[in-house]
Amino acid sequence: MASEATSSRRLNIDNINPHVRAAKYAVRGELAVKSEEYRARLAQGATDLPFDTVISANIGNPQQLDQKPITFFRQVLSILENPGLLEKKDVLIEHLGYKTDVIERAEWLLKEVGSVGAYSASNGVPAIRKSVAEFLERRDGFPANWQDIYLSAGASSAVNTLLHIICADKNTGVLVPIPQYPLYTASLSVLDAQCVPYYLNESTNWGTDLNVLKEACEKAKAEGVDVRAVVIINPGNPTGASLPESDIRAVIEFARQERLVIIADEVYQTNVFIGEFISFKKMLRQMQKEQPGVYDNIELASLHSVSKGMVGECGHRGGYFELVGFDPAVQQEIYKFVSIMLCAPVIGQCLVELMVNPPKPGEPSYDLYRAEYDAIFNGLRERANALHAAFEQMEGVECGVPQGSMYLFPRIKLPAKACEAAAAEGRTPDEFYCMRMLEATGVCVVPGSGFGQEPGTLHFRTTFLAPGTEWVGRIVKFHQEFMDKYRD
Amino acid sequence: MASEATSSRRLNIDNINPHVRAAKYAVRGELAVKSEEYRARLAQGATDLPFDTVISANIGNPQQLDQKPITFFRQVLSILENPGLLEKKDVLIEHLGYKTDVIERAEWLLKEVGSVGAYSASNGVPAIRKSVAEFLERRDGFPANWQDIYLSAGASSAVNTLLHIICADKNTGVLVPIPQYPLYTASLSVLDAQCVPYYLNESTNWGTDLNVLKEACEKAKAEGVDVRAVVIINPGNPTGASLPESDIRAVIEFARQERLVIIADEVYQTNVFIGEFISFKKMLRQMQKEQPGVYDNIELASLHSVSKGMVGECGHRGGYFELVGFDPAVQQEIYKFVSIMLCAPVIGQCLVELMVNPPKPGEPSYDLYRAEYDAIFNGLRERANALHAAFEQMEGVECGVPQGSMYLFPRIKLPAKACEAAAAEGRTPDEFYCMRMLEATGVCVVPGSGFGQEPGTLHFRTTFLAPGTEWVGRIVKFHQEFMDKYRD
Structure with a gap:
């Protein structure tokens, strides 16, 4: 026609x-x-x-x-966009209800970031990456290295980066849960790599069944697919399921046996109604501690985002990924790849900082933030x-x-x-x-x-x-x- | 080792x-x-x-x-980040120096965008795309269709999208000026497609030499490359050269003869010291008017960004591309492709609106903006x-x-x-x-x-x-x- x-x-x-x-x-x-x-x-x-x-x-x-943004976050961002407001702190405090910790945070971010209108380093503002590392240490009880944190334009951009590095040719396979958020299948399709699906178990409220995972992997390998990575979405999208510790351990052990990079999509980590969120990073460090040497070679990339949780700031396109156990030479290639797009939106990077370092009890903005x-x-x-x-x-x-x-x-x-x-x-x-x-x-x-x-x-x-x-x-x-x- | x-x-x-x-x-x-x-x-x-x-x-x-951001832009953005400020307009005006047009623009954008923390449509907020189309009509003197405008995370993301669509396999070739901004060669490399280089003429202050372009194209075709598109960076990066009308006409005629998609990277359109910026869109429409029917099948994608010019807001990752003459079915694929990354940063989209629709003479913020x-x-x-x-x-x-x-x-x-x-x-x-x-x-x-x-x-x-x-x-x-x- x-x-x-x-x-x-x-x-x-x-x-x-x-x-x-x-x-x-x-x-x-x-x-x-x-x-x-x-x-x-x-x-x-x-x-x-x-x-x-x-x-x-x-x-x-x-x-x-109609979810309202968190007041503290947006007050800080308003100052970052118009630093001239800092010339009138008294007005901000007396007439506009800004608390002193809002002003202090904005001043600190401006000192570290410079202008939010300038490109940052390709992998993000160093001070914000350090703040993310400190958050991870508090969350998991294990050290985090800020140089392994990459700020990204939402988790989508992080997935895009990781799959671009991992997928070497049309024979590369990545294990993806089904049902899944279609970013994974779409990105693998664009990259002309193989999605290796493994079904979640609806009868156990969408649990991850290790036997199913193994079977999917074996089948793909038998077909000549070079299975390199496994994606876990925890808590699940679209399923909402939170993985228990035993499942996380089993996946890590499976990844060790099969030599798979783990991509842990943890963007819903604060949206948990039943059970408890346990990060792959924490579990990996725990297992490394329990059995020294056994899990040293696991490569884990874990993702988070400002888009979900109680932050809900999707439009700002902020996020990060942490790499654990990656080869430094591979990390250099990741740095180069993200450089081609220059940097994640800087105001979104600042929102990542606010998300991981919100007001603490006793600070002026805490009560409103908590409420x-x-x-x-x-x-x-x-x-x-x-x-x-x-x-x-x-x-x-x-x-x-x-x-x-x-x-x-x-x-x-x-x-x-x-x-x-x-x-x-x-x-x-x-x-x-x-x-x-x-x-x-x-x-x-x-x-x-x-x-x-x-x-x-x-x-x-x-x-x-x-x-x-x-x-x-x-x-x-x-x-x-x-x-x-x-x-x- | x-x-x-x-x-x-x-x-x-x-x-x-x-x-x-x-x-x-x-x-x-x-x-x-x-x-x-x-x-x-x-x-x-x-x-x-x-x-x-x-x-x-x-x-x-x-x-x-140390280039300072334009005050009008940042004042509007500060309100978009904290719409609560609109409850205290008198304070904004009397104590913080916000003009009424700042407040009106912020109110209008909030009405059209909703929250800047929400995802927009994949190709951008409709009202902002309409504003871009009106800007293009004023700039070029020819109609622009807002549905052909795609808001992007800077021009880099636009180039990434366009090359993803154009490059079908490793045989696809794209003519790229040398010297060039390395986004083009890097993206073609990642896509495993062919960069077909054409040298700019240093002896004419980096002019585009049609014979060189033709030779490069012929040579690639002779080698079996499927040359599909030509990139023009005007004004040039890294060269700074502004193409004269005659060169733009020649490139369009060449694109017609060779059936090449034109990618016009026009992010430096306001950074012109010598000569005058003429957009490819304007020239194409002019040629279509002069010789009805002859240039109807030209496909042109032109790019702009908030990163350069006097705006200089790179960190906000805002930009757009306009498609002219593209097949609607191809546009649907472009829409799907940009959907996978959800949308460009919404605050950056708002900055695109401010860039293309700055204060006008007589409006309260005009004098400061102009200065x-x-x-x-x-x-x-x-x-x-x-x-x-x-x-x-x-x-x-x-x-x-x-x-x-x-x-x-x-x-x-x-x-x-x-x-x-x-x-x-x-x-x-x-x-x-x-x-x-x-x-x-x-x-x-x-x-x-x-x-x-x-x-x-x-x-x-x-x-x-x-x-x-x-x-x-x-x-x-x-x-x-x-x-x-x-x-x-």
Whole structure:
């Protein structure tokens, strides 16, 4: 159907980079685009839609859904953007409610960073990397070396960097949990490397099953894949599951046996409702201490971000990764690679510093910080539980209790007629279901196929970030009508 | 020499991604790293160095070198970071000197953006893209479609995106000017595609010579390379040259004949001392108007950034690219690709809006804006001329008059003994010269080999951003001593 003009263009869908074309990223895919069209139509006054608001439950974007930023963080950032404010400290304090620790932190950051409008060192401002290392020491009880910390533009950029280094050719394989956040599969696709999927165990609320991991690895190796790394998302996305200590130990032991680099995506480390977050770094150091020499050669990269947790500052694109056990010569190549993009956004780097070093008890901003932090945490848990309770009522829906992160990932059983209708539209049944949900309710979720799921199972992922419960009612009503319509 | 521990690591210099390893990025290379070590030693009180400050003339990083940010921009950003300030407008106005247009702009941006801590749409905030389109219409006198504007994390990210789409396999070739900003060669190396170099003409102050371009293209095609795109950096980096209208027309005609996508890197469009900046977009639209139908199929991507010009906000990582004539299906793939990294930093997107839509005559912030803008522009020109005058005195140094951008790229003729000493160290003569300069003066510049240069010629690139002229004197003195030492 290409017009003459189209066909004579130099670039067309058939000749561009096939690996980009093959990449899938459903979180921002067709459903998300359609939801934005609905939002624009509503903003223009459309009255022909069966809903009056669009709820973007497709992406963990807290501040789009009315989560308020932490006051301390933003007060500091306002001074970093306009250091001239420091000439009027009395005004800041007396008229604008800035506390002295806000001013002190801003002064310290400006001294260390210079202007936030200047490029920093490629791997980030040294003082901020030192602050991250101190945070890791407090968190884990083991030393951290600031020179092994790399500040990044969110965790996405960290994953991009690490996979670029690890993937040597199309034969390189990386073990990725399924379901997973599709950054991993999309990046491996763009790099033309092999995603080696291993299924999480839905029956144990999305636990990591070592036998499954081993089988996936063995199968890939038997096919000649050079399996080099294993990705663990803990707490899980989209599953919310927090790994217990025994699982973390087992993964580290497996990585040792198979000589795998561990990529620990720990961006949801503060979003934990059940159990306790244990970092891979802490567990590795513990095991190295218990059995000297045995785990010395483990290479671990662990990631964190300002986008999630109670910080929720996705738009600032801040994050870091810590490297443990990497060859210095490889680290030099990582430094060069990140240099090509110059540096992570400097104001986002400053937000990383604030995240890892928030006000302490007794400091002037502490009480407000604590109150805001706790209110966000409790609000997320309440909404998660309310949503879970709704799913419990819904016919053919099964969903484990909320454990953490920002998501629920319910399993849905759809009638055969619905599956036939989906096939007639060229969609998977879960895509079909989510599209009908969006059209009927304005609620945008992501089909399980966007994260991967065991064949024969269907799911969707929804965040529990949107305020109120009215939108949950919309889903319940839609679901009932959908089931009634397609009932066998 | 690898220790046992090293050799048993999974990743080593010989098995990581060979294309990353092959990439070169001298702007942040060995010299830059060494200069930072010197800076740290001086900060710790070292007195054994023959200089007391380090001058980072290796990278266009204005605010690291004391260029002050534009007040209007930063005042708006301070409110975007802390919208709570809007509850105290009277304090902002009466005590902090904020003008009403600062407050109005911040209110408008907050209305359009929501929180700067939320992810925006993958290709940027629609209202900001519309503002960019209006700027382009004013600049060029031709319509611009906001849906063809993509906000990016600086121009570097834009180049990364475009090359990812264009490069289908290792046979894809992209014409890149030599000397060039090494982002292009480094990115093509990482993508394992072909850089097809074309030399700029030093004898016409780094003009673009169409015959050279044609020859380079023909040669690559004869070797079986699928040449798909041509990069033009205008005004040039590292050369500063501004292309005249006739050259731009010739490049567009060449692109038509050879069916090449044009990548116009126009980040220095306001750093022009001699001649006039003419955008590729404007010229293309003009040619389409003059000869209807002939140039309809040209695909053009043009890039701009908040990092350069009088804005100089590199650390905020803001930029955009405009696509002209691209296939909608290809644009969808570009949208998907940028989605994988979610979005450009939102505060940087807001800075793009401020850059393209600064205060207008008659508005409250205009006079200060104008004064700051002009002072930066004039300061850059003065320092460029002072540096050029110094180069004129130096033995064996030739440098065209400063035309624009932020750089001078003098040619140096070094004695044979210096070249021998360089070879003995395993360095190119220009690397050797720049290393000795850094050691003797604390001034960090980049050898010409980092940008590419015609065989048999030697250069270095220096910014003219550093304040004062004392550091220029250091270079002059060093050069004389170097020449005396190695004189044949």
